Amino acid sequence: QSALTQPASVSGSPGQSITISCTGTSSDVGGYNYVSWYQQYPGKAPKLMIYDVSNRPSGVSNRFSGSKSGNTASLTISGLQAEDEADYYCSSYTSTTTLVFGGGTKLTVL
Amino acid sequence: QLQLQESGPGLVKPSETLSLTCTVSGGSISGSNYYWGWIRQPPGKGLEWIGNIYPSGTTYYNPSLKSRVTISVDTSKNQFSLKLTSVTAADTAVYYCATLGRWQPSYWGQGTLVTVSS
Numbered sequence: 001q002s003a004l005t006q007p008a009s010v011s012g013s014p015g016q017s018i019t020i021s022c023t024g025t026s027s028d029v030g031g032y033n034y035v036s037w038y039q040q041y042p043g044k045a046p047k048l049m050i051y052d053v054s055n056r057p058s059g060v061s062n063r064f065s066g067s068k069s070g071n072t073a074s075l076t077i078s079g080l081q082a083e084d085e086a087d088y089y090c091s092s093y094t095s096t097t098t099l100v101f102g103g104g105t106k107l108t109v110l
Numbered sequence: 111q112l113q114l115q116e117s118g119p120g121l122v123k124p125s126e127t128l129s130l131t132c133t134v135s136g137g138s139i140s141g142s143n144y145y146w147g148w149i150r151q152p153p154g155k156g157l158e159w160i161g162n163i164y165p166s167g168t169t170y171y172n173p174s175l176k177s178r179v180t181i182s183v184d185t186s187k188n189q190f191s192l193k194l195t196s197v198t199a200a201d202t203a204v205y206y207c208a209t210l211g212r213w214q215p216s217y218w219g220q221g222t223l224v225t226v227s228s
Binding site for chain 2: 001003034036038045046047048051052057089091093096097098099100101102103104
């Protein structure tokens, strides 16, 4: 199974909005709403930020939002803050009853 | 609050078997309708799904690892385990256990680094 495609890096200034894309196929991202996003700080475990494409777990800031169009899911972070600087990963359920992750995106807050 | 904790050797010799256990607290594996799974992350690299197990014992594995992986569950101890055979240096990684709702990892363990080296 191929990893989902994410940009290696994105950057933005405090207060701005950024969007991270996650591109798959109709057999994963495009075919199911079991798409989620994770935030990971160095040396720490990933934290679930978005599930079922666009839902936020309790306690996650409403500055984080998710969406999907066709085979591409997106994570948008609005009102960028220094603490948002981290690695972000997407994941999706697939038609072969497996789970696939994106390659990860490093977010730099300028 | 569900908590997961990985345990096992931090160093495994090439060609041997990597064995890890995940102990769950704050909830019952047998009483859940979640999947319980393993995910790994080689140093400096991205996340890779290894496999899941349902409380009934049904398992799902990453096709690239399927021939070497076994995930099992011990509901009496509220634990689930990972065995990966014939390891090589490429299996060096931080190994995470997690619970998955609708195939989406929600609660994660802190992770444990396993190094494959002689």
